[in-house]
Amino acid sequence: MIQKFADWLVYDIFGLKDTTPIGEAVNFFLYDSIKILVLLFFISLIMGIINAYFPIERLRNYLTSRKLYGLQYFFAALFGAITPFCSCSSIPLFIGFVKGGIPLGVTFAYLITSPLVNEVAVAMFIGTFGLRITAIYVISGILLGMAGGFVLGKMKLEPYLSGWVQQIQQHSSAESDKWETGNTPFIKRLPKIIHEAWNIVRGVLLYILIGIGIGALMHGYVPEGFFEQYMATDNWFAVPLSVILAVPMYANAAGIVPVIEVFVAKGIPIGTAISFMMAVVGLSLPEATLLKKVMTWRLICIFFGLITLFIIFLGYLFNAVL
Template sequence: MFEWVQHLADWLVYQALNLNPNQHLAAALNFFIYDTIKIIILLVLVIFLMGVVNSYFPIDKVKNYLSRKKLYGSEYLMASLFGVVTPFCSCSSVPLFIGFVKGGIPLGVTFSFLITSPLVNEVAIGLFVGLFGLKTTLIYILSGVLLGTLSGAILQSLKLESYLSPWVKELLSNAQREQDIFQSEDQSLKNRLPIIWAEVRKVLGGILPYVIFGIAIGGLMHGYIPEGLFERYMNKENLFAVPIATLVAIPMYSNASGILPVVQVLVSKGIPLGTAIAFMMGVVGLSLPEAMLLKKVMTVKLIAIFFGVVTLCIILSGYLFNLLL
């Protein structure tokens, strides 16, 4: 879907600007251009589609359905499985996160999607099979889905809605008012579009500076942080290798497909697979660029709680991997 964006970024950086592909600046700039265009397109599409959905389906009904006790937590599993079939990196998942929250979906369910989406997708699964075999891949998929499911359930139980940013609370209030307008008048989609597009512009204008800044940080990390920088801290003799691998991964940023070759190198150098996968999950599921994007929709306290819960679950997954493999 976004192949043309990559071609455009390649042309701008390597031909129009005539930068050497081996330069750190070229890699960082290419990443910045590609991700900026891609995420802005995703933002517009998702916010617009969620606006259409919200205009026809009552927010309260969606919220009540996903909050019913008879689901017995399956809503978190469904959100995690939806994350598996959406091949987005952590920053690309944030637009969908905003759309879900705006649509009245419970926060914990939304977190389940946000956690699983960047970790497990069909591209990463294909690479995983080729690099590590079917058994390891199945365990990885299961652990990723369980990570999203359990983390979402834990976060929901903490009742964190009050820690959403004032900007998101205003969006939710506006969404309810818009829905009241739509329901009070029998409007066609054509008549609803001006209100929906106005909301798209408002949301995009509010979050765009954070998107640009977050992607810029990601680009610098992508281009300038050496891949083997932290290898010496993750050897098998170190009992604390898994938490160290997870924590040192947070400043880095990549998608699952991009970091898998690094994981293969780490494993080939004797680093336990569970430790290497914990490192991968930290890079993919927790990153400073993602935190910058989330800053617009969450308070710092909520971001810290989210990162803390996910970090703990990743560390436990890493130790479990080391025991099983």
């Protein structure tokens, strides 16, 4: 229905031709904008209901008060997946985890997964690539967070935290805050949940429109074969080159998924495209700058270097199985 509406509006009302670059670009922009915003709102609504009954404080206390035998990495990565944050907006919660005495590897599991897998990425992936590839992406993102957090935790990197954090940790204890769900009926909570879901959509709306706009321009105007020569299947270096070039960039899932859709449509292997996206949303210079508050540059470089290697591995794996 959305595609029919876009075709009617662009080709019948606007009078553009589907054989022209501008016609293809405008049609792509209109269709993807409506589709992604609708999906994003409803998935944000579902995540809002989950978050209302599973607040951050409960997870923090749970991770610090029990022996979980490695499952804490899974729980932290899963929590990262259901929180609607990009890499930079994940930092305040990450800092809170570190200050609260949660093991460093567990906090890294959260930090890695949070920008990679959230309702924005899931909504856009479902609408763009379908359920199968979305499921593979979500599972691989969670596994990446778990593996990265576990390896970084085993490296005993606590001495490379900033002096500010170490001083706070010396005087902090894991105190259990009382978690109360409250007695407010769900029907009375629903308006607030809907309002928060809309705030999420509104907060990323500009990024979505910019990202889709870039994708639309590429879809309509980038010559065929422009990207294939650098990111084609027969170039063994395509995956690491894509990841390395993406690290200095910054965008969230809302801004980069439409670009990835165009990459794939123009013949870029999906593994190469997804690895590029993971590097863009999961690693960035603004994130490194914010992390400097809690880490030394050595720890930041170790973190970025390890996750870069993991993403390159996933890119090759995706190309092999998809």
